[in-house]
Amino acid sequence: MKIRFSLIVLCAILLLTLPYQANAQKSLTLQGFVRDRLGKPLPGATINVEGTNLITSTNSKGYYKLKVNNGKITVHFLFIGFKGVSRTLDLNADANEDVVLQESDSDLQQVEITGRKEKAYKTKATFIGKIENELKDIPQSVSYASKELIADQGLMRVGEVVKNFSGVNQFSFYDDLTIRGFRVNGQSNTQLLNGLRTSTGFWKQSLANYLERIEILKGPSSALFGNASPGGVVNRVTKKPLDETRRSVSMTLGSFNTFRGLADFTGPATKDSTLLYRLNVGYENAETFRDLMFDKNIVIAPSLTFVPSEKTRINFDLVYTDSKSRLDRGQPIFGSFDLNSTPQSLSLNTTNDYLNELTYNATVSITHKINDALSLNASYLKTGYSEDLNEHRTSNAYAVDGTGASINNLAGMIVQIRKRKRFIDNFSGYINYTPKTGAFEHKIVAGYDFGSEVTPLGGSQLTANGYRNAANNGSIATYVPANRSRYLLDAAGNPVPNVPHFNLNDPLSSQRMQDDSKLFFAQSVVAPTYYYLNSGYVQDQLKIGALQVLLGLRYEYYTDFANYKTQTEAKTNSHAWLPRLGAVYSVTPNVNIYGSYVEGYNPQTSSTIANPNAGGPFDPLKSNMVEFGAKTSWFRDQLSISAAVYQIKQTGALYATPGVVDLLRQIGDEQSRGFELDVIGKIMPNWNVIASYSYNRAKILESGTAGEVGIQKPNSPKNTANLWTRYTFTDGAVKGFGVALGVNYMDKRNLIYDARFSPVDQITIPSYILFNAGLFYNIGKLQLQLNANNIGNKKHWVGGYDYLRLFPGQPENYMLTIGYSI
Template sequence: MKFTYLFLLLAFFNFSQAQNAKITGKLVSETNEAVSYASISIKSPKKSTISDDKGNFEITGLTAGNYTVYFSAMGFTVQEKNVYLQEDQNLELTIVLQENMNTLQTVEITGRKEKSYRNTKSFIGAKTEIALKDLPQAVSYATKELIADQGSIRVGEVVKNFSGVSQFSFYDDITIRGFRINGGSNTQLLNGMRTSTGFWKQPLANYLERVEVLKGPSSALFGNASPGGVLNRVTKKPLDQAANSVSFSTGSFNTLRALADFTGPLTEDKSLLYRLNLGYENANSFRDLQFDKNIVIAPSLSFLPSDKTSVNFDLIYSGSKSILDRGQSTYEDNLYSTKTSNSLNSTNDYLNEETYIVTTSLNHKFTDRLSFSASYIRTGYNEDLVEHRGANKYASAGDGSLIPTAIEMQVFMRKRKRYIDNLSTFFKYEAKTGALKHNLIAGFDYAQEQVPVGGSQLTASGYRNAANTGFIASYNPANKANYLLDAKGNPVPNVAHFDLSNPSSSQQLKDMSKYFYVARPVDPTYYSLYGVYVQDHITFGRLQALIGVRYDEYTDKANYKKATEEKVKQHSFLPRVGLTYTVNPNINVYGTYVQGYNPQTASTLANPNAGGPFDPLESNMVEFGGKSSWFKDKLFVTVALFKIEQKNTLYNANDTANPDLMRPIGKEESKGIEIDLNGNITRNWSISAAYTYNDVHITESSIPEEIGRQKPNTPKQSGNIWTRYNFLDGALKDFGIAAGSNFATTRTMSQTNEQTLPGYTLFNAALYYNINKFKIQLNANNILNKTYWVGGYDYIRLFPGAPSNWLLTLGYSF
């Protein structure tokens, strides 16, 4: 028996010794830079790992024998190495991976493994993947790491990190270099494809890999677009390594948030990858009566049957329940006369929205030089709205004077739907002509948007008629006998005025059956466009040229679904020329000229009372700049000088009989300088910063007083900085701290030149603690409790920013 025990003990000892060998090492690039988050694997026995942020890796628990080790990283050629291990051996390897530009994706298929504030490549600037340093145009971006570190959940919170970008209102509504774009303008992008949102609520960011803005007119790439730039939201794509995380947040304004992100391979050969992002939010606001209940389900699949073919599928479903906030109202010409928390809503109000976005894409390589890509995206939006809102003016007294402490009110009850389709196809061909390298693209785009029949709205507004059987839209003291008057001789409103001196009394539940309503349909609209384009990315030594031209035809069905329906067509040729010169491996300089356009038809304006027809917006931009990398390519800096001109911009006509009436002005000009900085100063010190000087004003107008006026809600100067430092040693090991600030100077408002918004400077901070797979994070925003406004139309419709607030997040990765 003792012999048997001894035999088993020796066998166990030998077995444990036999599996004590390991392979360790480091992955570097040809420039001796660490290759982070690369995949290292052995097929038999099946073992795998990924390199850390220094490029180091380790595979343990191996027996003596021969192995083939595979090394792969995005942007590098897959490498394999045959090794022999002896018992107890620690085999150390240094693997140099060769960059493979042929692996640049035509469509973004697999996820980004880097974990920093820096992004090196983009699809937005050239239709296919291109190194940002080689793109002859400025791009601002925020990676998911920066978004997470700041505790941001909405795109509107993210754009403060971008030079030249600011909020116009607190909806999905921003300005880029002084030109406004919003979620309802059908020029925003998701993964480089045209889509839209409901405008009223900012898109959530938990399923996004990054948010980026391509500056300047981009019509040569995407068709009709704003001259300031386009905003592109890039979704998280599947990874070929399992990576899962969950987080829970709570904080100011009764915020509760739960997020989850799961990804990895579904098959042993990694030909099918998945990613699933989930989000739930239940939060109130510093604004009276406001709340947000959101749910997000965002699955993604990547099918890679061979190294020549890939297929992607993405779905984003968002369900939102909230109240539509029309902004803060103050006493006439007295900005600080009411609290920034005051809203004009009633407890009856609600806004229910549903959005789905489905994307499929195919990428196939016929040869090493020729490939084909096709992508299709469909967006569906459903709105169900009840709101008490201001009529954008103060209440009328019987003598026709205004009551500066009361807002005239109206009620909207509305249901409508919206559908957007976008198809993008192109061939890519790589060729050489002598010393010139060509990356040619020829493509076709098609897009359409429809607001179908069936949308409708009930409106209660104005003042009651003398018989108290209906209402008159506005009060005219010259016809006082036509109105129902109270004991003081004042007209009786159809919807009670909002009393700014006693807001709580005006926010109570209302008996909405007592209002008089008028019904009208939400006019159905339909537009379509198609574009054909060619582009060549030419490389000649240190010089690169990006040259393209696009023909676009836009068709709007005016009076859609009515007997008078007719097609209104507009078309445009759009050139694009850009040059990039590599001064040295760390510095590129560039110059570019681009043109843009944007139709101004019934479909794009979505307002039957706006007037028209109007000529399309026409724009052009000249931009020069430089792009530089520092600290061994860890920190990236872009400096851009630009000048944009646009004509035919629509401004409000200020017609009291029709407050929605628009009029075109002659010309606007935007010029300035932008600086963006993103990346790492050291391995544990990250930074993101931006600065903008933007002079954007009207240069030609039929109204002389308007010339020289700064465009609305656009500060002449703005900037931000955010920096994080992680402690690696000592008593503070595993801790991190971050601090940031952003500022904006004085801004004019869109409805008046006399009223302005003051500048502001905000300070934010965060603390982090990471231990093993757990993360604790505390964010504090607007630490000094600054009162400020992100934008406004006038003193009746102001959009205040949040006071001091905090958010605590607990996370776990596995």
């Protein structure tokens, strides 16, 4: 615990010494009231001085008081739902400045290429539906986390952020999640970047330093985005340029030899502000609590916005990530299925292993406003990914003796060496039309999407597995006791593995550098794949009085090339009509109730699975969802509370086959029913909160494996609950200090069903409660932050596949961040 003590001492020294850093300028008091046009106070309005870290909020009476420096300053007054006001003041004495804010119109940009200026957990609007909509007017549940929440919790991975969302949890260490009982992974086009479909390398979770927010639209989203998961779609919104100068840098030191450096610069690039820029840079060099694991990441994310006129905006975004690490396949345990039989740090890797990944996402977006009711929008996203992998991994089974019985202290092993690339293109062009016809107001979206993904020629893989043949000049994939004469046997009569087994009783010997030149490798091609899709859609959100009705329809035509780039190449096609129906009724200005019906569709071809050993062909996924809920706002729209009940049905899901590497099996119908509650925003101007609860009953209704029917789906907890709250002191001797507390509850979860055991003997991972905390101190432009996670060192697992692939959660850890902003 030396690092914990060192961090606490360092933080204490800095907190004690920094208040004595005197500012050479004279300190003055700026105070006043912020009200609406009717004279009513606006509690929680934000007041900040441009180019500084001086910021405060109004109290319940709309009153504010802020210490500022003498001379000329520009002060911004902001409140969600109102137009911001800026005042340039030349001060040489204490001053009063009262401000009246006007309610904002919803006539903003139609695609998200203008940066968000608010500094709060709560977000009022989203562009996830290809038109700006207030969250309360969307007839589906949406969970989100702003960059402020992400920063306060000291997070860097999307998989960590989702603990704040109802009905969402990690599935493994990889870039995959469970949303309402359905698995969503980064390689299946269920993750969006600024509303456009993309994919990740799957093995590593996306970093978050370049993100404005992370949002999840719950339920099938195919009517909006094409083939997608029935659980929901993850949208990563990148930070965009601002028309005001902001610059910040930070460094983080912490447990597991973590070092992280971040920088964020934005502002006008020209005097007339027709060109705006933003640059986010991140560097991470960290070990983990897992044996042999490390992460070295460099992220460069520049963005430019060109504003040639008030009607036209053009934006360019690039996110470039260079990642070097090892692929962590999880913790193995002994065949007794005792979760505590091995340390959580144990991995099956060796020091030979590496995973090098390069990813870029380049986006060009344009919006042109023809008139007050009509605008044209177009976006193009290019994704490139390359993988260079060398790994020693489990064969998903224990070693066997001469009779075929498992030797439960020896894990079967495979060596895989692979290089491959993948490229994705997405284009989205559409119109937004907001006319009025009599008593009806319309929000019409109509457009065309094109998407394609290609795995080009050149990808290949070397695989060493199985058992050595009797002549010791090759290997056989599986051991069959009846044919034992075909195998090389040791002195005890056991088959000799091609790759030495991993000895769970002596991990140090198995983790050392291995001489893989003595193995028998099988060469295989990473099959080139190619698909493209064309789709058209139209949607109208009609409003008459307090009622809004949403009617949408998408037609998707999917083309895939079987045996791509071979002599037997064949073009195959599939198509789907995808409706989206919903209604929202405003009971009061602060309470909306809604209902919706949506359908989903997702082909499951070699292109989308991206695994040549998965088997198939498989039928497409088909799904539908019915949802009802309510969305409310409180404290002048500073706090929102939403609740939803839903039912999702899906057919055709793919599951891993126990004991067989990579092979997938297709089951029948699945069903998910549940309830969700979300709270986010401010209780008081200086008191932020985000909380959620979910109940989910996700089960398999039809399967070729009888015992699987009716049990809770893998990695789908029935109950989850989360709370994070931060309070900042604004007066007295503790002014500038903040404290945060967090609690995360996760119910027990089943792992992948193993037909060799009865339903009551299936392996599960236990429930857990984690406690987290944060301390904050702002002095001028300098910020200090100390995050403590898993206080009490609760042993837990965030997910898992089976008894050889469990994914333990982090033990108690601490992170100290020092930031500077201007």
